[in-house]
Amino acid sequence: MPDNRSCVHVYTGNGKGKTTAALGLAVRCAGAGFSVYFGQFLKDGDYSETESLRLFGGRIKHETFGRGGFIKGEPSEEDINMAREGFRRVKEAVFSGQYRLVAADEINVAVFKGLISADDVLELMKTLPEGVELVLTGRYAAEEVMEAADLVTEMREVKHYYSQGIPARKGIEK
Template sequence: MQIETPPVEKPYDKAEGERRGLVIVNTGDGKGKSTAAFGLALRAHGRGKAVKVYQFMKVPTARFGEHRMFEQIGLPVEGLGDGFSWKSRDLEHSAQLARDGWQRAKATILSGDCFLVVLDEITYPLIYGWLPLDDVLQTLRTRPRDVHVCLTGRRCPPEIIELADTVTEMQLVKHAFQAGVPAQRGIED
C-alpha cells in the first residue's frame, strides 16, 4: 500500500448547472448493484422524499432483509417477478409478469409522485426481450423533470448507459461463492 497525503484543497469546482432528476445505473458483474440502489433509496427516504422500489426478479411475497427493513420504516418495495429464470416453471408467464410490472413502474415514474424510483434488476427482463427497450428509454426521457430513476442489473443495454447521467460498473474482483462459500442471510439476501 502506498501512503498518500490528504488533499488540502477541494479537488473539483462547484457544479454550476441546474438540479434535476437523474438516471442512475448500477451494472456490472460485481456484487453491490442492488445494495447501492437500496442505500440511495434509504438516503432519499431519510430526507423525507417519496421513494418506490420495484424488484423485477423478486416474487411479491419475498421477505429478504431489505424487505423487512423497508417495511419497518415505511419504504414501499414491490416484487414483480417469479424469481430468476432458472427457477421459473413458465418463462412466458415470467415475461408477462415483467411486462405487467413495467406498466406499474412506468406509471409511477410518469406520475411524478416519487422523488426516486428504483428499478431493481430491470436489465434482465430487458436483455431477455421481455420488456420493450424503446418504451423504457422513452419513459426515462419523458419523465417529469424532478424524478430520479435508478436501474440495476448486469449487462445494462448500451442505449440506457448512453442516456444515463451516472453509471457505475461494479467489477468482480473476488467473491466468496467462487471459493465454495454459500450465500448467507443478511449478506446476499
C-alpha cells in the same frame, strides 16, 4: 431553493452491490423526507431487503415482479407478464407525482432476457418528469441505456467468496 433536476442512474456489472447501492440511495432519499418507489424485477420478495423496506412505513413503497427461478433458463409466459406488469407499475410511479426516487431493480436483466424492450426503457428515460430520479439496476445493461443515462456505475468482481463455495447468506446477499 430545491434542486428538481431529474437524473437516471444505472448500476450494472458482474460485481456484487447493484441492489445494495440502489437501496442505499432509497434510504438516503427517504431520510431526506422524500417518498420512494422500489420495484424489483425477477425477484419473489424472499429477500432481507423486503423486511428492511417495510420499516420505512409509507415512505418507501416496495413491490416485486417475478418468481426468481428462471434466470438460468428461459422465461415463461407468467414471467413475461409479471415483468410487463412491473414495468407498467414503474411507469405509473414515475408519472404519479408522488415519488422523488423510483428504482427498477434488476430491470437490466429483464431487458437482457427480452421481457421488456430497451426501447421502452429509453422512452421512459426520455420522458422522465422533473424532480424524479430513476435508478436502473442489474447486470447486462443495454449499451443504449447506459449511453442515455446520467450516471453509470459498473460493479466489477475482483474477488468473491462464492468461488470458495460460500453460498448466498441471509442478510448479506439475500
